[in-house]
Amino acid sequence: MNNDIPVFAEQRGDRLHSSVPQVVTAAKALAGQTGGKVIGLVVGATAGAADALDKTGVDQIVTVADASLANYNALRYRSALAGAISQLQPRVVLLPATFMGRDLAPRVAARLKLGCATDVIGLGIGGNGGLDVKRPVYNGKAFCHVTFPTGKTAIASVRPNTFPASTGPGGAPRSAIAFTASPGDDRATTREIAKTGGAVKDVTEADIIVSGGRAMKAEENFKIIYELAAELDAAVGASRAACDAGYQPHTRQVGLTGKTVTPKLYVACGVSGAIQHLAGMRGSKVIVAINTDPEAPMVKVADYAIIDDLFKVVPLLTQEVRKLKAH
Numbered sequence: 001m002n003n004d005i006p007v008f009a010e011q012r013g014d015r016l017h018s019s020v021p022q023v024v025t026a027a028k029a030l031a032g033q034t035g036g037k038v039i040g041l042v043v044g045a046t047a048g049a050a051d052a053l054d055k056t057g058v059d060q061i062v063t064v065a066d067a068s069l070a071n072y073n074a075l076r077y078r079s080a081l082a083g084a085i086s087q088l089q090p091r092v093v094l095l096p097a098t099f100m101g102r103d104l105a106p107r108v109a110a111r112l113k114l115g116c117a118t119d120v121i122g123l124g125i126g127g128n129g130g131l132d133v134k135r136p137v138y139n140g141k142a143f144c145h146v147t148f149p150t151g152k153t154a155i156a157s158v159r160p161n162t163f164p165a166s167t168g169p170g171g172a173p174r175s176a177i178a179f180t181a182s183p184g185d186d187r188a189t190t191r192e193i194a195k196t197g198g199a200v201k202d203v204t205e206a207d208i209i210v211s212g213g214r215a216m217k218a219e220e221n222f223k224i225i226y227e228l229a230a231e232l233d234a235a236v237g238a239s240r241a242a243c244d245a246g247y248q249p250h251t252r253q254v255g256l257t258g259k260t261v262t263p264k265l266y267v268a269c270g271v272s273g274a275i276q277h278l279a280g281m282r283g284s285k286v287i288v289a290i291n292t293d294p295e296a297p298m299v300k301v302a303d304y305a306i307i308d309d310l311f312k313v314v315p316l317l318t319q320e321v322r323k324l325k326a327h
């Protein structure tokens, strides 16, 4: 086993996921403690993703390329990553705790019979020389520390938007590891990929999010949220109540069972701020609540609150942003 820290470089359609440079930051800090290299691990035939990864300041890039890895497939990616880890024998492997990372990390750990900690927000090398991580539990009400034993690779997925993105000069050496499929990899195959969302930003990738809750009352009423979001170059988010009611797809849901976000600005329109919603967005730098109820939990955690009807306030805000941008 060596002191290197490979980072799974999640990509889709040859586009590096925005959380990868953040995980590289966490890996660099760890590598500073272990004295190893940060290795960017790209799965799939992905020259563009590897080029983007190079700009994050990794020390080395390793690709596992095969035509069957062009699109994400849990079983094949598990085999690819498990094969790479078996060859590289690193001390720690990090993945982003995205939907893909959450799916993949435990599968790889189970395949290799290794320990795995998910959704971590702090990492270091513990007194025993093993990986020591901090992860939120009980909707973020408490934290637990997990210490891994030494002598085996530790696997951890890192919560997106916890660390700043890493940048570097580029020019990292590249090498390839051959893909070896495992028996059973074809048990699940991808028949169709239906893309949703179009040009609309994903909430995990945006600096600003405008979210709507149950108070939006109908899908068509989200038009005002989208208009404000467009002016602010923001993503549109939603509470689970709004998604369950069909006002927005669940891909936009923020919270415990949705996505975790830490944008610079989170504008919550008619979202009460239930603990499960707060669990996904309370790390936002600035929170603005627009709510008719001054006692709503979202108002309590907000930096700024507008106590009024969102159907009046949101279009006014959009107008004001347009005016400001015109100057």
Ligand SMILES: Cc1cc2nc3c(=O)[nH]c(=O)nc-3n(C[C@H](O)[C@H](O)[C@H](O)COP(=O)(O)OP(=O)(O)OC[C@H]3O[C@@H](n4cnc5c(N)ncnc54)[C@H](O)[C@@H]3O)c2cc1C
Residues within 6 Å of the ligand: 212, 213, 214, 215, 238, 239, 240, 241, 242, 253, 254, 255, 256, 257, 258, 259, 269, 270, 271, 272, 273, 274, 275, 276, 277, 280, 290, 291, 292, 293, 296, 308, 309, 310, 311
């Ligand atoms: C296991 C579990 C997991 C969950 N996971 C999630 C999750 O991931 N994400 C999530 O969001 N929820 C989650 N929930 C649900 C959560 O408990 C709440 O039910 C949900 O967040 C409420 O959504 P809401 O704030 O949109 O609706 P409500 O709680 O109904 O709040 C609506 C708010 O709008 C305000 N309002 C009403 N009319 C107006 C108006 N005209 N203008 C301005 N304000 C107005 C009201 O004062 C109120 O504060 C989970 C629940 C469970 C049990």
